[in-house]
Each structure stands twice: as C-alpha cells, then as structure tokens.
Amino acid sequence: MRNLLLAAVATLLLCSCSAAQREAASCGYNACPKPVPGRYNVHLVPHTHDDVGWLRTVDQYYYYEVQFIIDTVIEELLDNPERKFTYVEMAYFFRWWREQSADKQAKVKQLVKNGQLQFALGGWCMDDEATTHYVDIIDQHTQGLRFLNDTFGDCGRPRVAWQVDPFGHSKEHTAMLAQMGFDGLYYGRIDYQDQALRRKTRRMEMVWQASQDIGSPRADLFSGKLYDGYCQPGGFGFEYGDEPVQDDPQLYDYNVEQKVKQFVDMVNSRRQVYSSDHLMLTMGCDFQYQNARKNFKIYDKLIKAVNARTAAHNITVYYSTPSCYTKSVHDQNLMWTVKSDDFFPYAHQAHAFWTATSLAGRRSSATCEPPRTNSRRSSRRPVWLDCSGRGRSWRPSSICCVRLWELCSITMECLVRRSRWLPMTTHCESRLESTRLTLCCKVRGESHWRQCGILRHVFLQPGKHLLLPIHRLE
Ligand SMILES: [Zn+2]
Numbered sequence: 001m002r003n004l005l006l007a008a009v010a011t012l013l014l015c016s017c018s019a020a021q022r023e024a025a026s027c028g029y030n031a032c033p034k035p036v037p038g039r040y041n042v043h044l045v046p047h048t049h050d051d052v053g054w055l056r057t058v059d060q061y062y063y064y065e066v067q068f069i070i071d072t073v074i075e076e077l078l079d080n081p082e083r084k085f086t087y088v089e090m091a092y093f094f095r096w097w098r099e100q101s102a103d104k105q106a107k108v109k110q111l112v113k114n115g116q117l118q119f120a121l122g123g124w125c126m127d128d129e130a131t132t133h134y135v136d137i138i139d140q141h142t143q144g145l146r147f148l149n150d151t152f153g154d155c156g157r158p159r160v161a162w163q164v165d166p167f168g169h170s171k172e173h174t175a176m177l178a179q180m181g182f183d184g185l186y187y188g189r190i191d192y193q194d195q196a197l198r199r200k201t202r203r204m205e206m207v208w209q210a211s212q213d214i215g216s217p218r219a220d221l222f223s224g225k226l227y228d229g230y231c232q233p234g235g236f237g238f239e240y241g242d243e244p245v246q247d248d249p250q251l252y253d254y255n256v257e258q259k260v261k262q263f264v265d266m267v268n269s270r271r272q273v274y275s276s277d278h279l280m281l282t283m284g285c286d287f288q289y290q291n292a293r294k295n296f297k298i299y300d301k302l303i304k305a306v307n308a309r310t311a312a313h314n315i316t317v318y319y320s321t322p323s324c325y326t327k328s329v330h331d332q333n334l335m336w337t338v339k340s341d342d343f344f345p346y347a348h349q350a351h352a353f354w355t356a357t358s359l360a361g362r363r364s365s366a367t368c369e370p371p372r373t374n375s376r377r378s379s380r381r382p383v384w385l386d387c388s389g390r391g392r393s394w395r396p397s398s399i400c401c402v403r404l405w406e407l408c409s410i411t412m413e414c415l416v417r418r419s420r421w422l423p424m425t426t427h428c429e430s431r432l433e434s435t436r437l438t439l440c441c442k443v444r445g446e447s448h449w450r451q452c453g454i455l456r457h458v459f460l461q462p463g464k465h466l467l468l469p470i471h472r473l474e
Helices: 017-022 058-079 090-097 102-113 134-156 171-180 192-200 256-273 292-308 322-330
Strands: 040-046 085-087 117-119 160-163 184-187 205-209 220-225 278-283 315-319 336-339 347-349 383-385 398-406 414-416 435-443 466-468
Touching: 040 085, 040 256, 040 292, 040 322, 058 085, 058 090, 058 102, 058 117, 058 292, 090 134, 102 117, 102 134, 117 322, 134 171, 160 171, 160 322, 171 205, 171 220, 184 322, 192 256, 192 347, 220 322, 256 278, 256 292, 256 315, 278 322, 292 315
Parallel strands: 040 278, 040 315, 085 117, 160 184, 184 220, 205 336
Antiparallel strands: 205 220, 383 466, 398 414, 398 435
C-alpha cells in the first residue's frame, strides 16, 4: 500500500534542535522522567480536554467548569513535585491567567520551569481539520503560542501537537503542524477499520509525510493514534465513579492487588499494538479535573502500588507528558512506517460517517456537500453551505444532520431534512472564532442519530444556501 511503505525514517523526531538547545536545563525534554531500562515504561499522562465551546459557550464553560480545573490542578502540582499535567487550550488558560495574583503567577511559572506543567499544541483551541481554512489555523495557533511565549518563554513551548478530538485528520493540517516546529502529533479518532488494521499490524504510530510539495523532512511529523480515544482506560476513570484504590488493609474493600492486576492486564493488552518499550496512558477526559485532588490522590496510590510489585510484571509507571513520551520513543531509534495521505473520511462504525471534507477538495462520503472555494481569504468571509442534497450517496430515505460547531467559542448545529429546512438560530453572531462543520448522515430507521443543538439568528430556507456570518476574534 502506497501510504504504508516501510522507510528508514527513524530519526525524524525532535528535529527542532535550535529551540531545544535554548531551553533551560530544567524544563522541556530535560524535565522528563528517566525511562527504566529493561522494563516496560508506562507514561501516565494527566490531562483535560476542554472544548472551546460545545454544549456551552466558551465563557460559560470557563465560569462553570474550566476555572476550577486549572485552580485545582495547580494546587495539586504544587503539593507533589512528582506530579505532572498537560494543558492544551489557551482560550481558557489565558482567561485564567489574567485573573491570578502575581504570587500565584510566579508559582505557576515555576511549575512550567520545572516541567510539572507542560503544554501540548498550545493554540487557542484544538481546531477541526476538515473545514477550517489555513489562514485561521495559523492565526489561532499564533495567538495561543504567542501568549505562551510571552508568558513563559521557551519553557512554555509545546513540543507536540494534540489533536485528540477532531473527527478525522488532514495531511495539509499535519504539514502545517510540522512546519510550526512540533516534534510529534497525537490524535484520537481515525476510521474504525483503519484503526483495527493498524492495531493488528502495530502501525498505530508512524511518520506522516504530510506534503509531497514541501517534501521531507520539513513536512514530516511523527504521529501517533491513541489507543482508544483520549479518556482514561476503563476502570480508571475515577471521576466517573470507577472504584478507587483502597489501600488500607484495616478497612473493608481493600483492593490494591486487584487494582494492580487490572492495571497490568490493561497495559499488557495495549502494548500489543505499539512497537516501543513505552506506552502513553491518557488519564483525563472532557472537562475533567474539576476536583484534581480526586484523580491525583488515587493516581499516586496506583503508581506506588504498581511500582512496588514491578518484579512480578516488569512494568514501571510514572507521571509523564505527551512530549516526554515522544522523547522516550524517539530515543529508542525505531523504524516507522510512512503515511502520505489523509485520515479522511472518518467513521466510527459502519455507515456512521462524521466527516465532510469537500471544503478541502477531497473525497466525501457524506451527503451534504459544501461548495468548494478557491478563495484563499474565504474563511474571513461568510461561509456558504450548500445542503441541497447533491451528494452521490444521497437517498430519499436519508436524513442528513449538519452539525456546525465552531472550534473556539460557539456551538452551532443545524438539523436538515431533505424535504424541509428547520428554522433555527444560533448565538454565534459576535464571537465566532472559527468554524467546524461535521456532517453525519444516517439512513432513516437506524438507531444511531446525533442530537442536534441550538441555532439562533441563522435561518435555513428551502433550497437555499445557509449563510453563516464569520467574525474575526478581536
Ligand atoms: Zn472535544
């Protein structure tokens, strides 16, 4: 297969040496835990995934949830220097940072400087890859990364890109990330059949040669598919109510041996699909860590219990970050397969496609096809979405759900049926920072059907285009 040819590209990682050399000895890769030779090394990566607008607006999310996440994470990091945390969305971190006292800001700077608090991606948000325009992609990353650089200097620089929730991935987007200087890229969603094959053949990680025009190595990026999305492994989602580690033998329900076994079994199952002696466990999910103590206190106990029994299972586990995992894998000097096309379209199961990629001029199996544009400034203008049902796979029995939600601040969704257009409105009139569009279609009568949300001020008319006003972030 063209895109999976073996090639000797083992050392494409970590190529931005000049910046790495500049960084302080205490942060970045220098702050990573030392792998234990001869053992299987598990990188326990606490993180949170904070959508910059989804069911709530960005400001609502900040006040209802995210401010408490960052508040409590910082306290827990200060409480134990072994702990690490990875934060991603600068739209929130920026809001939080400007509310802090000089004393708190100094403490956070120290956490960044000693590598306990690291950033991944570092854009204003985690943008969609199917429908976004490159000008906006660059702008939103510039905004976030500039804030990090101004605030924390080189120690705040994210080493890896973190695209764990976009629904499919484009090579053009990856080429941009490579040129931004990231050393790695991780994602959570690829087509279910592709994932099954990659798991079977241990090709979950690869070198993505993302642009034949730009060429190697400028557009190459080490890329990894997370095992099963970005949330905790089953049984270890303590915020979900999974059974905590109960480590006092004098109390009922002492379960350390069972939890260690559960952990070791899970690790041994996951390691089958990866090639190196390292495994990244993403310990966090949507808007988690609002009570960071709950997670960290239990993870402390889990790490202690697993490592105390390492002779029995040869696994060692420690707090880590995506960039430290990348560094460890890189240091093993392995050979990787090469990929040179997209991860589009995205389906999570049969007949369940989430992506429409026609804006990028690529194939699409969804039925509502936005018109292609050749205007390089199109994202600064209103976006026209043609839902006239001209897609190849359109059938009278189909229902097309057009989900429009922005990347950064607003949720917009519209529900469209072929026979009628539903007038709906959205609250996006003034704060839309970027637009995400996902089409999902299903055959009438099938059970899986995505709930559509609220739209205000945008009206869909029979047979007409939908006009979405796009306003730039000020
Ligand atoms: Zn998300």
